[in-house]
Amino acid sequence: MRNGRAGSGRADGGRAGSGEVSGFLAGLCVAVLPLLAAGFWLGRRTARPQSLGGLGTPVEHATFQTLHTASLAAPPLRAGLTEETARKAARRLRSLLGTDALCLTDDTRVLVWDGAGAHHRDGIKDRLANALDTGRGEAFRLACDLPDCPVRWAVVAPLTVDDRVHGALVACAPRESAVLARAAGEVARWVSVQLELADLDRSRTRLIEAEIKALRAQISPHFIYNSLAVIASFVRTDPERARELLLEFADFTRYSFRRHGDFTTLADELHAIEHYLALVRARFGDRLAVTLQIAPEVLPVTLPFLCLQPLVENAVKHGLEGKAGRRHIRITAQDAGAEALVVIEDDGDGMDPGLLRRILAGEAGHSGGIGLSNVDDRLRQVYGDDHGLVIETAPGAGMKITARLPKYQPGVHPAGRLGPE
Amino acid sequence: MNSGYTVPAIALVVVTTVLVGAFGLRISRTTSDFYVASRTVGPRLNAAAISGEYLSAASFLGIAGLVLTQGPDTLWYPVGYTAGYLVLLLFVAAPLRRSGAYTLPDFAEARLASRAVRRLAGAFVVGVGWLYLLPQLQGAGLTLAVLTGARDWLGAVIVAVVVTATVAAGGMRSVTFVQAFQYWLKLTALLVPALFLVLAWQSDGGPRHAFTEPAGLREQRAVRVADTLTLRLDRPLTVTVTGTVDGRPHRKAPLTLAPGPHRIHAGTRLTFADGAPVPVPEGSAASDRAREERPLYATYGLIVATFLGTMGLPHVVVRYYTSPHGVAARRATVAVLALVGAFYLLPPVYGALGRLYAPDLALTGNADAAVLVLPDRMIGGLGGDLLGALVAGGAFAAFLSTASGLTMAVAGVLTQDVLPSRGVRHFRHGTVLAMAVPLAASVLVGSLPVADAVGLAFAVSASSFCPLLVLGIWWRRLTPPGAAAGMLAGGGAALAAVTATMAGYPGAGPVHALLAWPAVWSVPLGFLTMILVSLATPGRVPPGTAAILARFHLPEELRAEVTA
Numbered sequence: 001m002r003n004g005r006a007g008s009g010r011a012d013g014g015r016a017g018s019g020e021v022s023g024f025l026a027g028l029c030v031a032v033l034p035l036l037a038a039g040f041w042l043g044r045r046t047a048r049p050q051s052l053g054g055l056g057t058p059v060e061h062a063t064f065q066t067l068h069t070a071s072l073a074a075p076p077l078r079a080g081l082t083e084e085t086a087r088k089a090a091r092r093l094r095s096l097l098g099t100d101a102l103c104l105t106d107d108t109r110v111l112v113w114d115g116a117g118a119h120h121r122d123g124i125k126d127r128l129a130n131a132l133d134t135g136r137g138e139a140f141r142l143a144c145d146l147p148d149c150p151v152r153w154a155v156v157a158p159l160t161v162d163d164r165v166h167g168a169l170v171a172c173a174p175r176e177s178a179v180l181a182r183a184a185g186e187v188a189r190w191v192s193v194q195l196e197l198a199d200l201d202r203s204r205t206r207l208i209e210a211e212i213k214a215l216r217a218q219i220s221p222h223f224i225y226n227s228l229a230v231i232a233s234f235v236r237t238d239p240e241r242a243r244e245l246l247l248e249f250a251d252f253t254r255y256s257f258r259r260h261g262d263f264t265t266l267a268d269e270l271h272a273i274e275h276y277l278a279l280v281r282a283r284f285g286d287r288l289a290v291t292l293q294i295a296p297e298v299l300p301v302t303l304p305f306l307c308l309q310p311l312v313e314n315a316v317k318h319g320l321e322g323k324a325g326r327r328h329i330r331i332t333a334q335d336a337g338a339e340a341l342v343v344i345e346d347d348g349d350g351m352d353p354g355l356l357r358r359i360l361a362g363e364a365g366h367s368g369g370i371g372l373s374n375v376d377d378r379l380r381q382v383y384g385d386d387h388g389l390v391i392e393t394a395p396g397a398g399m400k401i402t403a404r405l406p407k408y409q410p411g412v413h414p415a416g417r418l419g420p421e
Numbered sequence: 422m423n424s425g426y427t428v429p430a431i432a433l434v435v436v437t438t439v440l441v442g443a444f445g446l447r448i449s450r451t452t453s454d455f456y457v458a459s460r461t462v463g464p465r466l467n468a469a470a471i472s473g474e475y476l477s478a479a480s481f482l483g484i485a486g487l488v489l490t491q492g493p494d495t496l497w498y499p500v501g502y503t504a505g506y507l508v509l510l511l512f513v514a515a516p517l518r519r520s521g522a523y524t525l526p527d528f529a530e531a532r533l534a535s536r537a538v539r540r541l542a543g544a545f546v547v548g549v550g551w552l553y554l555l556p557q558l559q560g561a562g563l564t565l566a567v568l569t570g571a572r573d574w575l576g577a578v579i580v581a582v583v584v585t586a587t588v589a590a591g592g593m594r595s596v597t598f599v600q601a602f603q604y605w606l607k608l609t610a611l612l613v614p615a616l617f618l619v620l621a622w623q624s625d626g627g628p629r630h631a632f633t634e635p636a637g638l639r640e641q642r643a644v645r646v647a648d649t650l651t652l653r654l655d656r657p658l659t660v661t662v663t664g665t666v667d668g669r670p671h672r673k674a675p676l677t678l679a680p681g682p683h684r685i686h687a688g689t690r691l692t693f694a695d696g697a698p699v700p701v702p703e704g705s706a707a708s709d710r711a712r713e714e715r716p717l718y719a720t721y722g723l724i725v726a727t728f729l730g731t732m733g734l735p736h737v738v739v740r741y742y743t744s745p746h747g748v749a750a751r752r753a754t755v756a757v758l759a760l761v762g763a764f765y766l767l768p769p770v771y772g773a774l775g776r777l778y779a780p781d782l783a784l785t786g787n788a789d790a791a792v793l794v795l796p797d798r799m800i801g802g803l804g805g806d807l808l809g810a811l812v813a814g815g816a817f818a819a820f821l822s823t824a825s826g827l828t829m830a831v832a833g834v835l836t837q838d839v840l841p842s843r844g845v846r847h848f849r850h851g852t853v854l855a856m857a858v859p860l861a862a863s864v865l866v867g868s869l870p871v872a873d874a875v876g877l878a879f880a881v882s883a884s885s886f887c888p889l890l891v892l893g894i895w896w897r898r899l900t901p902p903g904a905a906a907g908m909l910a911g912g913g914a915a916l917a918a919v920t921a922t923m924a925g926y927p928g929a930g931p932v933h934a935l936l937a938w939p940a941v942w943s944v945p946l947g948f949l950t951m952i953l954v955s956l957a958t959p960g961r962v963p964p965g966t967a968a969i970l971a972r973f974h975l976p977e978e979l980r981a982e983v984t985a
Contacts (some may be wrong), residue, residue, distance in 0.1 A: 037544075084964075267745065296462040297597055297743050302521060335596065337848060338523055338833050407523040407742060410530055413972065 069096045077194035083111050090114035100150045101172040117151035131156040135165045155181045157188030161195050230283045248278045267299040293332040298340035303405050304378045310371035311344045319348030340405045347398040427568045430810035434817045442599045462743045468756030470597045471740045473604030477823035478560030479875035486788035488772025499765035505731025510754040513732045515747035516894045516973035523742045532893040534963040535901035543838040545885045546735045550831035552878035554859035561820040567790040574864050581860045584824045589852040603822035610815020611767040614808040621799045643692040644781040652683045664689025715934045722938025730879030733886025736826030746977045831855035877919045884943035885912025888951045903955025911947015915939045
């Protein structure tokens with residue numbers, strides 16, 4: 001025990017008396033920051049219309065306003081015609097037309113009634129049958145018992161996609177108006193174009209889904225042939241090895257032919273790659289060296305099914321086939337905050353970057369490039385355009401492929417499905 | 422205290438942390454070792470990582486300081502910090518993992534399919550993160566000031582710079598290993614000195630001191646009062662005063678203070694006689710005053726905040742993603758309960774010994790330093806210096822691990838949801854911003870006890886994220902407007918109360934206590950608002966809710982069979 005150590009822990013003497021003031025200042029900081037953020041947000045929200053209003057003559061201003069409203073109505077409609085999207089779009093469309101009430105229907109029922117006179121919602125369905133059948137617009141009076149009902153007249157404009165009537169746009173007004181009839185027809189045509197684009201989106205997704213299925217099937221012919229040939233070569237000389245390889249083959253095909261879900265975890269994908277490499281090494285023996293460096297944190301990351309295996313297959317192909325000498329493939333998966341960084345590197349012959357660019361753009365022939373461009377397409381479709389493959393290569397310099405996989409993306413989970421629900 | 426050992430110890434901890442972070446996972450494997458290389462993080466390693474990230478300055482320094490100044494009531498802090506994981510285990514752990522969410526905003530988006538709720542959750546992550554970072558930096562400043570006599574802000578700046586640099590440079594590649602290493606380092610840094618201190622206490626004759634009595638000095642000791650404070654005496658006290666007491670200057674004058682309040686001015690030196698009871702100053706922090714006035718209410722406020730707040734801490738939730746599946750997440754949580762529980766046995770030992778051997782710390786306003794000065798006071802010499810250096814290293818490990826976890830979480834949210842576009846450069850900007858705000862605040866504030874500041878962060882987390890997580894996981898009629906309203910009402914109210922408390926809202930009485938310990942009313946407010954607004958907007962239940970809830974609650978293997 002030591003005596004007389006007077007008053008250790010006095011080091012904060014310099015702060016004497018300032019406690020209350022500094023506490024107040026800190027509280028002020030905490031209080032002011034949210035206010036600043038709210039002000040910034042409000043400023044950004046209100047700034048946009050004003051900057052529009054400052055430009056040009058009143059006529060041009062009106063044009064800008066119309067185009068702006070139309071652009072706001074477009075995104076919901078691009079998702080197709082449902083109750084939810086109709087509800088979001090109807091408000092914008094009504095301000096575009098400047099009517100008292102606007103109604104959107106599909107071919108069987110009323111999806112939304114926006115504005116006054118909602119009591120007409122149930123009755124209007126029967127009046128639309130003719131327009132939906134013939135696909136031609138019409139106008140009619142609305143009978144109403146309420147003396148002060150603001151909607152007395154309606155114009156119907158059908159929404160057609162590929163010459164088929166999908167629904168109708170109904171604009172209501174207190175009295176007949178030729179201008180409104182014309183405007184409603186034009187807006188309906190614009191909506192129809194948006195719906196056609198939505199249809200296009202859907203068929204593009206279907207196309208990519210079909211491509212994924214094609215890729216699954218496409219692995220097999222070459223790979224199955226080569227693997228079976230290798231296994232056959234071992235059957236007499238080393239039956240035990242042949243049996244092991246057959247089991248690897250069975251495991252790999254079970255994984256690649258599985259049917260549930262379009263996504264898998266990085267751990268499962270790496271296991272499949274392990275089986276694949278076992279079979280490849282049976283064929284090439286010591287000529288192939290593989291190094292792995294996997295951060296355990298990223299193993300649960302969900303990613304599109306079979307999107308790394310083609311990259312490894314590509315590395316094997318470019319690194320080994322048709323050449324003598326030892327080749328090295330390196331696979332790393334790193335933890336990078338909210339993303340996983342997967343890098344696949346080989347020291348093969350590399351490729352001309354120009355040719356690679358054409359392959360990825362789908363312009364060059366399918367000489368082994370379909371794997372890369374398909375993986376690139378799928379990553380872009382799932383994670384957005386800034387998450388495509390990054391490939392660094394030059395003739396004679398090997399190839400390095402980098403994929404950035406977000407740890408979380410809405411709708412991406414094992415057993416999830418690609419494309420719109 | 423001899424800084425000849427302390428500074429190298431702290432430097433060693435910093436360098437080791439950076440090195441383990443950068444090279445911990447340079448394990449290259451050939452394909453034959455493929456299985457080993459791709460083996461997932463086991464529940465025990467993950468549990469150590471979660472504990473390492475969780476045990477912060479509040480646990481390492483704050484609890485002992487509170488036990489020293491305020492006695493056994495404050496033992497509810499370690500109980501609450503541990504029991505939070507029990508609630509997490511029972512209601513949240515496995516479904517949260519199965520949701521596939523990496524952060525709390527991710528969870529909000531996965532469950533409610535709403536970008537707006539996601540942004541709101543992100544705002545609260547930033548708020549809670551900053552509130553929690555503040556005491557880490559303060560603790561670092563205090564530690565360095567007490568041990569080496571450096572300026573107050575130096576430790577905070579060192580931790581801020583080291584954390585920002587490693588996180589921004591992507592140096593935390595193998596976070597799991599870093600955090601697991603930090604846990605064992607912290608445990609060792611408290612356990613080994615504690616054993617020696619208990620031995621020293623026994624060789625001293627094992628003096629006992631009832632917790633309910635005020636702490637008494639065991640030898641004559643001079644104390645220099647750093648901040649002006651008010652002493653409330655029950656019985657007369659004789660001290661030798663150099664300085665100003667009750668407005669009258671004294672110089673080395675023996676003075677008998679009558680029972681009642683006395684105002685001691687900053688810079689005054691008091692010399693107590695041997696065996697004199699040390700008067701406890703009236704709480705300087707608002708939450709302390711509230712606790713003195715309404716101890717039962719304050720205790721409930723603490724219990725609610727810590728029990729329910731743990732699940733909403735951004736740096737804890739992120740670690741659950743590393744578990745391979747829901748069952749592993751549960752196992753990891755059980756292991757966390759054991760590890761954290763074992764750790765929390767130690768700070769009260771320091772607090773109790775502090776009441777015996779360093780009660781004057783309560784007067785200097787440096788009670789948080791009890792853990793740091795005890796080895797020197799009780800053992801002294803080379804041994805005391807070495808043990809002190811070990812404790813200091815452990816304390817820095819606590820600041821570094823918690824601060825880096827929080828900075829990563831806050832920077833992630835800032836990059837994804839606030840700054841205009843994604844990318845590595847923006848993540849760096851986000852990191853700097855995430856650390857700059859609490860650093861500025863810590864230089865400005867400086868007076869809130871560490872454990873109390875953390876308690877406020879828990880209160881905000883419990884009022885905003887606990888309703889979101891619990892209702893999101895267990896109630897299918899939750900709607901996006903309901904979730905947003907509940908978070909705003911509960912979390913916003915708690916945040917406002919915290920702001921008022923930290924700004925030094927003057928006054929006493931019931932309103933003051935309500936503001937200082939907001940969780941008791943803000944958590945029910947959050948739940949109630951969320952439920953009522955959700956019931957009022959039944960049309961906004963996101964489509965696919967049934968499928969999402971099934972995914973949250975069904976074990977993964979079963980799910981694969983169902984969908985196959």
